[in-house]
Amino acid sequence: MSILLSNISKNFGQFAALHNVNLEIPEGELVALLGPSGCGKTTLLRIIAGLEAPDEGQVLLNGEDKTAEHVSHRGIGFVFQHYALFRHMTVFDNVAFGLRVKPKKERPSEAVIAKKVQSLLELVQLGWLADRFPDQLSGGQRQRIALARALAVEPNVLLLDEPFGALDASVRKDLRQWLRNLHQELHVTSIFVTHDQEEAMEVASQVVVLNQGQIEQQGAPAEIYDHPANAFVSKFIGQTNILNLEQNDMAWLVSAGISADNRHGAVAHIRPHNIDLEKASMSSDSPILLKDWQHLGATIRIELFNSQVKGGNSSLFAEMPNERFKQLNLNRGDKVVVNIKQAHWFN
Amino acid sequence: MKQSRIMPGFKPALSFTLVYLVLIVLIPLSTLVFKSLQLNFDDYLAIITNERIIASFRVSFVTSFIASIVAGVFGFIIAWVLVRYSFSGKRLLDAVIDLPFALPTAVAGVVLATIYQPSGFLGRWLMDNFGVKVAYTPLGIVVALIFIGIPFVVRTVEPVLQEFDTTMEEAASSLGASRLVIFNKVIFPNIFPALLTGISLAFARGVGEYGSVIFIAGNLPYISEIVPLLIITKLEQYDYAGATAIALTMLVISFVLLLLINLLQLWARRRSGQN
Numbered sequence: 001m002s003i004l005l006s007n008i009s010k011n012f013g014q015f016a017a018l019h020n021v022n023l024e025i026p027e028g029e030l031v032a033l034l035g036p037s038g039c040g041k042t043t044l045l046r047i048i049a050g051l052e053a054p055d056e057g058q059v060l061l062n063g064e065d066k067t068a069e070h071v072s073h074r075g076i077g078f079v080f081q082h083y084a085l086f087r088h089m090t091v092f093d094n095v096a097f098g099l100r101v102k103p104k105k106e107r108p109s110e111a112v113i114a115k116k117v118q119s120l121l122e123l124v125q126l127g128w129l130a131d132r133f134p135d136q137l138s139g140g141q142r143q144r145i146a147l148a149r150a151l152a153v154e155p156n157v158l159l160l161d162e163p164f165g166a167l168d169a170s171v172r173k174d175l176r177q178w179l180r181n182l183h184q185e186l187h188v189t190s191i192f193v194t195h196d197q198e199e200a201m202e203v204a205s206q207v208v209v210l211n212q213g214q215i216e217q218q219g220a221p222a223e224i225y226d227h228p229a230n231a232f233v234s235k236f237i238g239q240t241n242i243l244n245l246e247q248n249d250m251a252w253l254v255s256a257g258i259s260a261d262n263r264h265g266a267v268a269h270i271r272p273h274n275i276d277l278e279k280a281s282m283s284s285d286s287p288i289l290l291k292d293w294q295h296l297g298a299t300i301r302i303e304l305f306n307s308q309v310k311g312g313n314s315s316l317f318a319e320m321p322n323e324r325f326k327q328l329n330l331n332r333g334d335k336v337v338v339n340i341k342q343a344h345w346f347n
Numbered sequence: 348m349k350q351s352r353i354m355p356g357f358k359p360a361l362s363f364t365l366v367y368l369v370l371i372v373l374i375p376l377s378t379l380v381f382k383s384l385q386l387n388f389d390d391y392l393a394i395i396t397n398e399r400i401i402a403s404f405r406v407s408f409v410t411s412f413i414a415s416i417v418a419g420v421f422g423f424i425i426a427w428v429l430v431r432y433s434f435s436g437k438r439l440l441d442a443v444i445d446l447p448f449a450l451p452t453a454v455a456g457v458v459l460a461t462i463y464q465p466s467g468f469l470g471r472w473l474m475d476n477f478g479v480k481v482a483y484t485p486l487g488i489v490v491a492l493i494f495i496g497i498p499f500v501v502r503t504v505e506p507v508l509q510e511f512d513t514t515m516e517e518a519a520s521s522l523g524a525s526r527l528v529i530f531n532k533v534i535f536p537n538i539f540p541a542l543l544t545g546i547s548l549a550f551a552r553g554v555g556e557y558g559s560v561i562f563i564a565g566n567l568p569y570i571s572e573i574v575p576l577l578i579i580t581k582l583e584q585y586d587y588a589g590a591t592a593i594a595l596t597m598l599v600i601s602f603v604l605l606l607l608i609n610l611l612q613l614w615a616r617r618r619s620g621q622n
Contacts, residue, residue: 051517071520078521084514088536088618098522101532146518153522 001156008057032204040213077150081162085134092130098153140171160192231346251308265345275318280335300325382591411553414492419546422500452558460562483565496549503545547608
């Protein structure tokens with residue numbers, strides 16, 4: 001089911017949680033709503049679900065205006081950050097709930113329900129937990145049961161609010177991969193909220209970046225990373241060095257062979273991996289020194305120091321693969337020449 | 348293996364608890380048993396199978412039961428309102444709930460009797476409009492016991508409602524459940540054990556209640572005479588053995604009933620996965 005949001009605004013008292021949000025999500029996508037906390041991403045998700053009513057604007061599901069439709073009639077599946085499992089019911093009864101509360105005419109027989117619940121529990125790989133109560137499960141297991149429960153009613157849209165937020169790092173990593181695979185299997189339009197840009201980039205086919213109640217950019221992860229629409233997105237997604245040319249950070253660019261005429265804005269954002277280094281002889285006039293470096297596993301992070309930059313940003317971070325760093329044979333305090341392969345310019 | 352605890356003092360705390368229970372609860376209650384042992388079994392049976400006394404047992408337990416159920420419903424609604432909504436005067440309402448705890452029960456009894464008696468304003472209104480007589484009937488006893496019982500229900504249900512995770516309701520709603528279904532299948536089962544505790548407290552209190560009841564009950568033998576009143580009456584006639592026989596019977600019945608209620612609670616908790 002496709003989703004279209006037009007001119008959505010929502011205020012909580014004086015606080016404007018969402019301001020004129022327009023968003024179109026085609027069928028079958030796995031979309032991440034990404035933003036810092038308090039940016040309105042959860043509110044937007046709840047408005048799509050019908051758990052929250054927008055002050056202005058429309059929610060269209062499959063082209064039909066569902067703004068006034070109650071959450072129970074929207075055909076959505078919602079997975080809550082803290083699972084919201086029914087703690088007085090077994091795992092089986094939790095998953096069966098959506099089927100058992102259907103009106104009599106549409107309700108399947110208990111045998112059909114049992115079969116369906118069992119197959120859903122197999123899908124989330126927890127068939128053996130059917131008789132347990134939620135309190136007896138681990139966080140990761142609860143989240144998967146919550147997902148199975150939401151999928152039981154065969155929703156047209158699956159909405160997940162910070163689905164991995166309350167889990168520890170290793171479980172989170174497994175579940176991300178698992179969610180991606182599940183989506184490829186089921187192809188149900190899915191939207192999940194996250195504040196973790198890495199998670200959004202890894203799992204989603206489309207990323208929507210929100211800030212202060214407005215959409216900053218929407219696109220495929222690669223597009224957002226390689227072509228950030230503005231300074232906020234560039235800063236929020238991945239690591240970046242920020243050079244403010246109105247202060248005297250210009251010296252960095254001059255050192256890297258970019259002249260003042262060649263600039264395209266007031267601020268340059270440079271990703272660490274877009275900075276390449278060459279070793280310079282100690283007698284060269286390069287003002288840039290290798291100050292320090294850290295081993296991050298597959299890559300090495302290098303901190304550079306420019307003696308010509310006063311005030312501003314006297315340090316710059318570069319990243320390169322392990323092998324390349326070994327080839328360069330650099331030590332702390334060596335003079336280097338910097339080559340900036342790509343920069344994003346903003347005003 | 349010795350288990351390490353952050354807070355020490357299991358032994359002194361348990362000893363204190365046991366000594367306290369013996370001094371305050373067990374010794375007085377066993378005196379009751381010893382006192383009634385002065386009677387032989389036939390005398391005992393003769394006293395408690397007296398028709399007037401059996402009638403008073405029926406009055407006491409039936410009115411307490413009805414009152415505790417009604418207090419359960421009303422108390423639940425009040426607790427719901429206090430937890431779920433915010434409105435002006437909420438604090439005042441919150442304080443008013445506890446009044447029956449604080450008020451001398453005799454005061455409550457006099458007040459209730461005054462308004463519900465045939466010439467009192469609620470009593471007359473009910474008589475004129477519905478032909479219902481409240482004061483000096485078992486209904487009057489029920490009214491007094493509801494008054495006494497409600498705060499027990501409110502104060503036991505309130506914290507549980509407060510802790511209730513409302514996202515469960517949202518989850519149920521997103522799965523297509525109607526409001527009625529959400530209440531019946533999600534909210535109520537989670538609150539039920541606490542509600543049962545509140546109702547059983549109200550019931551236990553109701554069975555023993557004296558001060559607020561006797562003024563409104565009218566104390567007509569066989570109709571609106573409660574057990575505690577009969578015990579007092581026997582005591583005033585220096586019939587200590589008779590009084591203790593009735594008291595002991597009441598103690599046993601109350602104990603059995605509370606035990607049953609506890610089992611019911613255990614069952615409700617087990618069924619809902621709360622241990």
